Amino acid sequence: MTFKINHHLKNSLARSGAITTPHGSIETPAFIAVGTAATVKALTPEQVKSTGSQAVLANTYHLHLRPGEDIVSKSGGLHDFMNWSGPTYTDSGGFQVFSLGEAFGSGVSKVASGEEVSIDAQDQRISNAKKAKIDDEGVSFYSHIDGKHLRLTPENSMQIQHKLGADIIFAFDECTSPHASHEYQLKAWERTHAWAKRCIKEHHKLSKGDKSYISLFGVVQGGRFEDLRRLSAKELAKLDFDGFGIGGSFNKSDMGTAVRWVCEELPVAKPRHLLGIGEPSDIFDGIENGIDTFDCVSPTRIARNGSVYTYDGRKNISTSPYRSSLAPIDTLCGCYTCENFNLSYLHHLIKSSEILFTTLLSIHNLHFITKLVDDIRESINHETFYQFKSDFIAKYYR
């Protein structure tokens, strides 16, 4: 893998560039489509490509549980299994195990809306904490599918990810709750840092012969504490990683700041991926503060809920105003869905629970977000980023 920076936005951490993998290049900044179970939900690989998506990120935790990395490997790895010829990522499984453990039922998500979790939710978090148990060696947890007892360690996360065979894989990390104390976060950071070194060692052991193309990204944690975020980034920067992921969950208001702390410490020449983030304002904030790539389930998830992105904001088209509209979702959009179907048809498909609506809305949303990031890249190259951002935000969030 190589990373080349084309342009640094003046007086900013933002930059444009290109990541080149053995399965093709990714122009950055880029939005990476999520294909949790080796499928971008409701879309064929050709439909994903038609949205402008350059790469797909699959989930190690999900694929380990089902169908198992050996099945994927037997088909020739993730690319061949899902028939996606472009670049791929797998995450480390850390976030999913965190979701089963500390975050389970707590209402904690990647970007919190700002309010603290309620007492009820905290109680529930405690009672559910036993679904995943962390020790210095790794994490023990129960499968959400069949309750089977499983264990993830830095070593077997690397082994699983090497079998899956994505171009870019992530070190196994402990993703902490944003509500955890400084004391706990420091302890978690020490553990994650030790795990990072074990991941690199195992990765090097596995990176032989036909698996030598795989690149390993370290994952920066540290919750919402500046000192811990900077420490995490600074220490990981010293290790032999090909790039970095930024993990954890954020408050909407302080995400940009937390990303800035990290990106100020990370080496300029290596790519930075913001894990699981992807609403329009988050994307602008991330890029402005030094992020190169993002992944997020939102475009396909909100599609299955009948919601779409438009330049005038997010809309749910299952509501009655769209029942007889002959307009496309967005007249400014050039996606397959907007070029071929009007709102009255899409509204009808949603009301009739026809599977096709999930496909058509996912195509639109993925195209919208991918195009937005493409446009942001252009705005960096042309030094028009701030104008583009303020115009977009004013219209989208008015």
Added chain:
Amino acid sequence: MTFKINHHLKNSLARSGAITTPHGSIETPAFIAVGTAATVKALTPEQVKSTGSQAVLANTYHLHLRPGEDIVSKSGGLHDFMNWSGPTYTDSGGFQVFSLGEAFGSGVSKVASGEEVSIDAQDQRISNAKKAKIDDEGVSFYSHIDGKHLRLTPENSMQIQHKLGADIIFAFDECTSPHASHEYQLKAWERTHAWAKRCIKEHHKLSKGDKSYISLFGVVQGGRFEDLRRLSAKELAKLDFDGFGIGGSFNKSDMGTAVRWVCEELPVAKPRHLLGIGEPSDIFDGIENGIDTFDCVSPTRIARNGSVYTYDGRKNISTSPYRSSLAPIDTLCGCYTCENFNLSYLHHLIKSSEILFTTLLSIHNLHFITKLVDDIRESINHETFYQFKSDFIAKYYR
């Protein structure tokens, strides 16, 4: 609409030909894909086309209830609404109303497996009979969506279908239960015959200006009685229809015979459509006895159940033998799914309830049945029909 016969199979009612509509031609015999609610379930129009499907049949009853024919008409009619540029059909709504009435909960389907319905099922049929009530003017029924009281008559079935604007529409008929007495069937036939004349009258009234392209097919009924089937066909043949549908439900063993009775009476020069039939053996039996086109939900319905057609018979690929198979569904198949995905991936998608499996399996099944009918057409043209049929049936049903 024109219909041209290319070849009559020797000593048989089977023939090959072409129906030409204002939206394109249909080489016959042909399998028509079902798009109940103006969508072939889980497929984009391009995916439908990629299966070799030449035409789509939508349901009047469903579209009348939701979104309503006015919404469809506002978009320019069925073709524009669903973005299908090829030929289209709409059925009359008769079968669906029958399903709500006499057949409701009785286990009666298009092709019964042979056994009589149970007493329990018959009781249930009687208790549910009030969901639809037939009189000489039309049928009153309650919407299965919101319980709203609705009425279909020959006149408004024509009005609805003209608004939907398919190339080929069907006369409104009373579809009787195969368990109904000869006395009742005769009465129903008289009613359907009177309705046929009213449909033609209304159709002529509506066939002005830009709706002059629409062709009207009469629907032959008569249950399982030879005299009534022949009478129905003979009398409808005298009316000014552009073609004929053959309705009703059949026993698997006697379907071919019932079709033969009808096709011996119908004019040779007009196309014949067997409504709602489409399992491989039924298709062979239908074509052998004079059928030109079929429609059936089976290919997409069994796909959503994890089942696929193969030249070795029907298989459910959610079962464990397919868990790690690197083969495609059928090595002889050239569909998009078989060319790009192996069974272990498809099995994984089913097990993970990933929407994509419904799309990929529907593509395969629709391609399989469409290709089968294409091959039967070729076998008619080359006078190899009987050999082709016995080879296929021996392999498929062994």
